[in-house]
Amino acid sequence: MTDGPADEAGPLLRVRGLTKHFPVRGGPVRAVDGLDFEVRAGETLGLVGESGCGKSTTGRLLVRLLEPTGGSIEFAGHDLTHAGRRHLRPLRGQLQIIFQDPYASLNPRHPVGRIIAMPLRVNRIDPPGGTRARVRELMERVGLNPEHHNRYPHExxxxQRQRVGIARALATEPRLVVADEPVSALDVSIQAQVVNLLRRLHRDLGLALVLISHDLAVVRHLCQRVAVMYLGRIVEIGDRDDIYHRPQHPYTRALLAAVPHVGQFGPAGRLRLTGEAPTPLDPPSGCRFRTRCPRARERCAVEEPALVRRDGGGQATACHFPGPDPLPAEPVRAMA
Amino acid sequence: MxxxxxxxxxxxxxxxxxxxxxxxxxxxxxxxxxxxxxxxxxxxxxxxxxxxxxxxxxxxxxxxxxxxxxxxxxxxxxxxxxxxxxxxxxxxxxxxxxxxxxxxxYHRVGRQIAEAYRVHHRGAGRGETRRRVIEMMDRVGIPQPDRRYDQYPHExxxxxxxxxxxxxxxxxxxxxxxxxxxxxxxxxxxxxxxxxxxxxxxxxxxxxxxxxxxxxxxxxxxxxxxxxxxAGRIVEQGHVEQVLRTPQHPYTSGLLASVPSLRGDPEADLRPIPGSPPSLTELPTGCVFHPRCRHAGALGDRCRTEPPELRVVGTGGHRLACHLPTRERARRRAEDTTRAGVAR
Amino acid sequence: MSLSPAAGPVPAAIGSGGTAGPPRDRRGAGHSPGRLAWLRLRADRTALASGAALVLFLLVALAAPLIELTYGIGPRDQFQDRLDGFGLPLGRAGGVSGEHFFGLEPRLGRDIFIRLVYGLRTSLFVALAAAVLTSVIGVVLGTLAGYLGGWLDAVVTWITDLTLALPFLVVALVLPPMLTLRFYGQRDTVPAAFGVGVLIVIFAVFGWTGTARLIRGQVIALREREFVAAARASGAGPWHMLFRELLPNLRAPILVSFSLTVPQFVTGEAALSFIGVGLTEETPSFGRMIYQSLEYLQTDPAFVLFPGVVIFALVLAVNLFGDALRDALDPKSAG
Structure with missing residues (x-):
């Protein structure tokens, strides 16, 4: 494996002002609108949010399946932002992706052994011991029987298909894996198996992982740091304990309150959000969350809050009125 | 009743x-x-x-x-x-x-609801139907129902x-x-x-x-x-608090233990149910859950050969389809809890 | 290996004692989708029957010279002595006998059976060659348009629309005489192969649009699938994309569209020959035979019956087999 220049010092992945607008009729869809974050080698970062918040687009930008409209992506010291296929090629092996749908993500016409070996073949990598041995080893590592390398996905x-997808992502010994909703298409009793597998791979291989998920509980079990997204923006980012135990942003708090908990009966907590997220075609002025925020005041409609660190820690919040304290005395309903 | x-x-x-x-x-x-x-x-x-x-x-x-x-x-x-x-x-x-x-x-939302109403209220006039539909839209929390009556689903x-x-x-x-x-x-x-x-x-x-x-x-x-x-059968049945708080069937408790949650130790591995659900054309003999059950060996061949019946356990209509006697189950559950506690 | 079996994910249970067996079908290892389609096809009685008929037709067409040898009569041999004064064949049912299985043509007195055998050869050759050409053009253009998109897609779509707008019959009526005139002049005799070639080209020029559209649609759908994204994320180039990822998934639609175009061209050849622009008199062909037989509809109905039945059987067999193939390749479309 080739080592990048800024290997030891800086973060493995550095994202600055990342933006992706899709042109459609009626103006651009601001799917991702100015993201800043970093991932250190061997670190796990969760990107959580509801549908339309831009988390999946972010994942595809990171592995450059999409080209950013603005901002920059730096991976292992290389600028990937607008790199072409030739330039990206040597880095592809170090940066891989796992997809959500275990049915669509495997070529139905290829035996799984060939599917797993695809990244090696495409990058003309000849692993020590040969491709065949490497495929066997990968299949064992993800908990598949290596004897089944000549079976087809439909079998x-x-x-198990999701494990094949994971083995494929690991084939080139990547340093960073983006996992886009890796367990949400799986049955409940199977989800835990795959979550454990990802945890173990992170631990044993020292992988950095960007986990994209709508499921706050899954993220909590897999990620050391968490970024909460809303309408193309990060509203809060911080260490796991901070986000789950000391959430500062009203959206994070509402999101956590809305997750049904098995040990809790009857309707969910008091922090109920009304309505749904507006369209990224026409995001609200000022703070994008203000139309659903119980704390919104006039300032929120005018001024967009920046993602700022609180009390010198690792936690940053984009809110004019953050904090865990109860609702302010006179909540002003923002006009929609 | x-x-x-x-x-x-x-x-x-x-x-x-x-x-x-x-x-x-x-x-x-x-x-x-x-x-x-x-x-x-x-x-x-x-x-x-x-x-x-x-x-x-x-x-x-x-x-x-x-x-x-x-x-x-x-x-x-x-x-x-x-x-x-x-x-x-x-x-x-x-x-x-x-x-x-x-x-x-391609049909307006209000009209689609109105059609559903008219199928069973043949005599209902236009005005009455519209009133009824708007009242219902309002009741389910659709804001400005009289305006949204004439909108299409994609809106x-x-x-x-x-x-x-x-x-x-x-x-x-x-x-x-x-x-x-x-x-x-x-x-x-x-x-x-x-x-x-x-x-x-x-x-x-x-x-x-x-x-x-x-x-x-x-x-x-x-x-x-x-x-x-x-696998097509009821394995446990009862009041929701009863079943979720004190699950009796190994599948129910396994499911509950395997779900990632916002509580508990995030560093501990989840405890998945091994294997995957059976094919419905080739069901296992005996208890359909036995190939994935941790307790299946405890009763000799019984779980493998004899399908358990759904029978009442405890009070309040809690029912269960499992061969394992209640006391044995309780003992094993207690053991699990302590083991999980030690692991933390 | 650092996976501890106790805490680790349970290794895939495929075939291992069948405990928590994964879905379906446990016969041996590695049933590829293609092999499954073959198994389904083999279990389908219509497919077997129509397939057997097709094989028989193909064998007859291939072995035409051999059949001529054993039959002892050539397609151009005339038996004027077996015709009556009006040029109609002697004997019952158009002169059917142990010597002439399907009787004789009126007027020229040629043997119908051997002409049908050679007609089948012409017909199948034209249809298969045209279908192969059609598929190649359609697949190449459809794949490029679907995969690369952009201006290329626009150009291909435009050419497709243009081709569809061309009146087939007018071109088919005008082109062959024009080409003949251009290459052979007024007086020269035109070799039979030339007529066949022109026919194949006309079919290919008009036939590729359907395949191209189908393939383009399939490629656009496949392009959005995540396994293509996975290959792209690994840095796969266009060659790998087209030949390793896309083409194996296009086999089914290509086969199906091929099987649908063949009968189209069989009837097309007959129709063109029927209106007199297809093949020349010397080349034995279904269309020409039926055309000639119409004159004798009243006096010698057997002449129209034999070619009619054979062409009907051929087209039916190809169509039935094509449908069975489609069902086998895509079980969801069945029933």
Whole structure:
């Protein structure tokens, strides 16, 4: 594996002002609108948010399946932002992606051994011991029987297919893996198997992982740091304990309150959000969350809050009125 | 009070090229008006096939349905299509996972709800129907219903579409509502709103609700009673708090232990159920769960050879299909808890 | 290996004692989708029957000279002595006998059976060659348009629309005489192969649009699938994309569209020959035979019957087999 120049010092992945607008009729869809974050080698970062918040687009930008409209992506010291295929090629092996749908993400016409070996073949990598041995080793590592390398995807269950997708992502010994909703298409009893597998791979291989998920509980079990996204923006980012135990942003707090908990009966907590997220075609002025925020005041409609660190820690919040304290005395309903 | 819906020994099977697929095998339960029964299970557990049987929606050229489904005192299984259709919509209504595919894209939303109303209220005039529809849209929390009456489905967000579906389902005051994964396609914050709406409406209209879901959290939030299904069978059944707080069946407790949650130690590995659900054309012998069960070896060959019956345990109608004696189960559970405690 | 079996994910249970067996079909290892289609095809009685008929037709066409040898009569041999004064064949049913299985043509007195055998050869050759050309053009253009998109897609779509707008019959009526005039002049005799070639080109020029549209649609759908994204994220180039990822998934639609175009061209050849612009008199062909037989519809109905039945059987067999193939390749479309 080739080592990048800024290997030891800086973060493995540095994202600055990342923006992706899709042109459609009626103006650009601001799917991702100015993201800043970093991932250090061996670190796990969760990107959480509801549908339309731009988390999946972010994942595809990171592995350069999409080209950013603005901002920059720096991976292992290389600028990937507008790199072409030739320039990206040597880095592809170090940066891989796992997809959500274990049915669509495997070529139905290829035996799984060939699917797993695809990144090696495409990058003309000849692993020590040969491709065949490497495929066997990968299959064992993800908990598949290596004898089944010549079987086809339709002969496997959903959970097993997802393991094939994971083995493929690991084939080139990547340093960073983006996992886009890796367990949400799986049955409940299978989800835990795959979550454990990802945890173990992170631990054993020292992988950096960007986990994209709508499921706050899954992210909590897999990620050391968490970024909460809303309408193309990060509203809060911080260490796991900070986000789950000391959330400062009203959206993070509402999101956590809305997750149904098995040990809790009857309707969910008091922090109920009304309405749904507006369209990224026409995001609200000022703070994008203000139309649903119980704390919104006039200032929120005018001024967009910056993502700022609180009390010198690792936690940053984009809110004019952050904090865990109860609702302010006179909440002003922002006009929609 | 007599239960509005009573299902006795329901069986649904489909002949396939690989043999007979037994989707539902001897399921019995009852739901009273004003109560919500949660039916939980993974894919292939038979929960959706059960739901379709409640509405007589199986294609009888391809499926074999036996047993009894009694709705409001009337027997459904084996009745002619015309008779069942009269029941559907009027007494029984259904909401689906994907509201977009259930709504006609080219018709105004208000008109679609109005049509559902008119089918069972032939005499209703235009004005009366419109009033009724707008009242219903308002009731399910669609803002400005008189304006949105004339909009098309694509102008509604996912959550609002699901509200439209609920309005359409409830416009005829059905005594039984079947909700098949109603919040699966929705975001968590919207899911919470829809579940609360269902709970409110149930109390207000005394509707009996069958809530089908794969999500134990949803059941905890919105159901009174719960059925846990596995491979077409009920493995555990009871009051929702009872079942989720003190699960008795190894599958239920395994499921609960494997779900990632917002509480507990995030650093500890999850405890998954090994293996995957069986193929419905090649079911295991004896207890269908035994190949994945940690306790299957404890009773010799019994779990492998003899299918357990669903029998009452404890109080309050808690039922269970497992050979393992209650005391032994309790001892093993206690052991597990201590082990998990030590591990932390 | 650092995976501890106790805490680790349970290794895939495929075939291992069948405990928590994964879905379906446990016969041996590695049933590729293509092999499954073959198994389904083999279990389908219509497919077997129509397939057997097709094989028989193909064998007859291939072995035409051999059949001529054993039959002892050539396609151009005339038996004027077996005709009556009006030029109609002697004997019952158009002169059917142990010597002439399907009787004789009126007027020229040629043997119908051997002309049908050679007609089948012409017909199948034209149809298969045209179908192969059609598929190649359609697949190449459809794949490029679907995969690369952009201006290329616009150009291909435009050419497709243009081709569809061309009146087939007018071109088919005008082109062959024009080409003949251009290459052979007024007086020269035109070799039979030239007529056949022109016919194939006309079919290919008009036939590729359907295949191209189908393939383009398939490629656009496949392009959005995540396995293509996975290859792209690994840095796969266009060659790998087209030949390793896309083409194996296009086999089914290509086969199906091929099987649908063949009968189209069989009837097309007959129709063109029927209106007199297809093949020349010397080349034995179904279309010409039926055209000639119409004159004798009243006096010698057997002449129209034999070619009619054979062409009907051929087209039916190809169509039935094509349908069976489609069902086998895509079980969801069945029933």
């Amino acid at each position: 496997f269950s959903g959970g | 007599d239960p509005y819906l009573r299902v006795t020994d329901l069986r649904v099977s489909f002949p396939t090229a690989d043999g007979v697929l037994r989707a539902v095998e001897g399921v019995s339960f009852a739901v009273e008006g004003g109560r919500t029964l949660g039916v939980v299970g993974e894919s292939g557990s038979g929960k959706s096939a059960t739901a379709l049987a409640l509405l007589g929606l199986h294609d009888l050229r391809r499926a074999t349905v036996t047993g009894q489904v009694t709705i409001g005192g009337r027997e459904l299984v084996g009745r002619p299509e015309t008779e069942i259709r009269r029941l559907r919509g009027r007494n029984v209504a259904m909401i689906f996972q994907d509201p977009l595919s259930a709504l006609h894209p 509604f967000s996912g959550g609002m579409r699901q509200r439209v579906m609920i309005a359409m389902a409830l416009v005829n005051d059905p005594a039984l509502l079947i909700a098949d994964e109603p919040t699966t396609a929705l975001d968590v914050t919207v899911q919470a709103q829809i579940l609360e709406l269902l709970t409110d409406l149930r109390a207000e209209f005394r509707t009996a609700i069958v809530l089908i879901t794969h999500d134990l959290g949803v059941v905890g939030q919105a159901a009174d009673d719960v059925l846990v299904m596995y």
